[in-house]
Amino acid sequence: MTDIMISVEAARARIAAALLPLEAEPCTLIDAPGRTLADPVIAVLTQPPFAASAMDGYAIHSSDLGDTPKRLALQGESAAGHGFDLALKPGHAIRISTGAPMPQGADQVVMQERVVRDGNHITLDDTPRPNSNVRGAGIDFSAGDILLPSGILLSPDAVALAAGAGMTGLTVHRRPRVGILSTGDELVEPGQTPGPHQIINSIAWGLDGLVRQWGGEPVYLGIARDSKADVRAKLEAARGLDLIVTIGGASVGDHDHLRQVFNAMGGQLEFGKIAVKPGKPSWFGRLDETAFLGLPGNPVSSLVMARLLLQPALAILSGRPESLEFATVMLGEDLAANGMRENFVRARIDCQTGRVHPLGNQDSSALSALVHSNALIRREVEAPAARAGETTQILPL
Numbered sequence: 001m002t003d004i005m006i007s008v009e010a011a012r013a014r015i016a017a018a019l020l021p022l023e024a025e026p027c028t029l030i031d032a033p034g035r036t037l038a039d040p041v042i043a044v045l046t047q048p049p050f051a052a053s054a055m056d057g058y059a060i061h062s063s064d065l066g067d068t069p070k071r072l073a074l075q076g077e078s079a080a081g082h083g084f085d086l087a088l089k090p091g092h093a094i095r096i097s098t099g100a101p102m103p104q105g106a107d108q109v110v111m112q113e114r115v116v117r118d119g120n121h122i123t124l125d126d127t128p129r130p131n132s133n134v135r136g137a138g139i140d141f142s143a144g145d146i147l148l149p150s151g152i153l154l155s156p157d158a159v160a161l162a163a164g165a166g167m168t169g170l171t172v173h174r175r176p177r178v179g180i181l182s183t184g185d186e187l188v189e190p191g192q193t194p195g196p197h198q199i200i201n202s203i204a205w206g207l208d209g210l211v212r213q214w215g216g217e218p219v220y221l222g223i224a225r226d227s228k229a230d231v232r233a234k235l236e237a238a239r240g241l242d243l244i245v246t247i248g249g250a251s252v253g254d255h256d257h258l259r260q261v262f263n264a265m266g267g268q269l270e271f272g273k274i275a276v277k278p279g280k281p282s283w284f285g286r287l288d289e290t291a292f293l294g295l296p297g298n299p300v301s302s303l304v305m306a307r308l309l310l311q312p313a314l315a316i317l318s319g320r321p322e323s324l325e326f327a328t329v330m331l332g333e334d335l336a337a338n339g340m341r342e343n344f345v346r347a348r349i350d351c352q353t354g355r356v357h358p359l360g361n362q363d364s365s366a367l368s369a370l371v372h373s374n375a376l377i378r379r380e381v382e383a384p385a386a387r388a389g390e391t392t393q394i395l396p397l
């Protein structure tokens with residue numbers, strides 16, 4: 001195993017095989033968006049609970065309408081939150097507001113814009129359309145319906161649905177606690193002045209945001225300097241996390257100590273390299289209970305590989321199926337044949353034409369180009385040259 005270069009697909013499969021969903025725990029509605037549901041949501045209530053008006057207007061019986069304008073007497077009002085207790089009388093109308101219960105005996109609501117009102121009478125010119133502007137009871141859902149299956153990422157809309165169905169809290173998977181460790185003597189933190197040969201540790205901040213976006217809880221572990229002792233101290237201090245993501249120190253340089261320390265501490269490597277561009281020196285393994293994902297130091301390599309490996313890993317730990325949603329779009333430009341590594345080309349989809357254009361700057365250190373891109377074009381190993389107008393797979397960003 002280990003230092004043989006494997007495909008992205010095989011890497012994803014090995015990560016999937018090594019991880020299990022974290023345990024379930026209760027959570028309040030306010031904490032629910034972005035969590036993954038562990039138990040399905042079953043409606044306690046029916047929505048709407050009663051037949052209700054969809055418009056502000058007048059509740060009538062459709063048989064009171066015909067070919068000529070009709071004049072009806074006002075019998076009362078059904079306001080939202082109150083309703084009207086009596087049954088509608090023939091030749092009458094009941095003033096009604098949007099969301100108010102339909103009075104007994106009424107089967108249609110006429111919008112107030114189609115009505116002329118004089119005192120306690122209305123004149124209306126509309127055709128009989130039973131159920132027009134009426135929302136039937138339970139048209140959204142009924143008590144007992146399974147509204148949300150387990151394993152879904154809770155969007156704010158889904159939480160609103162659960163709240164409307166009578167839930168006050170939900171059962172979700174625990175958020176994965178994800179350590180983020182930067183490595184390298186060349187790094188200083190934002191706010192510090194870089195020395196003559198130093199740069200700012202930028203990647204950790206991007207990964208922090210991505211971990212949050214994908215439902216994890218980032219734990220920043222700082223910068224390990226280029227010494228085995230410091231790398232070891234940082235890793236020892238981070239025991240007990242669900243996953244540690246390391247940045248840099250993964251390649252073949254004289255100061256890349258991470259993998260050696262990981263091995264010395266008893267880490268089990270699952271794979272050590274991927275046939276991918278950017279991101280070749282990405283690696284994955286396990287040290288006791290903690291999974292390790294090593295991302296390369298080049299910022300674009302790191303943040304692209306986070307999409308391809310960290311996102312699926314967090315999905316599994318959070319209790320969701322591992323999936324990446326590739327789409328198919330038309331190329332806006334010719335592409336050269338691809339080489340031995342699967343290539344994820346930074347690109348922009350033109351919203352006017354719907355076509356995707358590779359960006360000029362494909363350097364794996366160029367964060368500005370990554371930020372300008374809104375998609376990665378996926379080029380398979382040895383893919384032949386492609387012409388503008390042909391379709392290609394993309395991963396939207």
Ligand SMILES: Nc1nc2c(c(=O)[nH]1)N[C@H]1C(S)=C(S)[C@@H](COP(=O)(O)OP(=O)(O)OC[C@H]3O[C@@H](n4cnc5c(N)ncnc54)[C@H](O)[C@@H]3O)O[C@H]1N2
Nearest residue numbers: 182200201202203204247248249250251280296297298301
């Ligand atoms: N002889 C070879 N050299 C390299 C190979 C190779 O196969 N043979 N692979 C190259 C590839 S591909 C990549 S990608 C890089 C990645 O190497 P590392 O993961 O070991 O990363 P470092 O050497 O530590 O750093 C690379 C680069 O990234 C900058 N960096 C590191 N950490 C951060 C951070 N937190 N924020 C911003 N920038 C960071 C670092 O200063 C370097 O410039 O290796 C190639 N070399």
Ligand code: MOO
Nearest residue numbers: 278279280301364
């Ligand atoms: O694979 Mo490296 O990430 O090309 O720069």
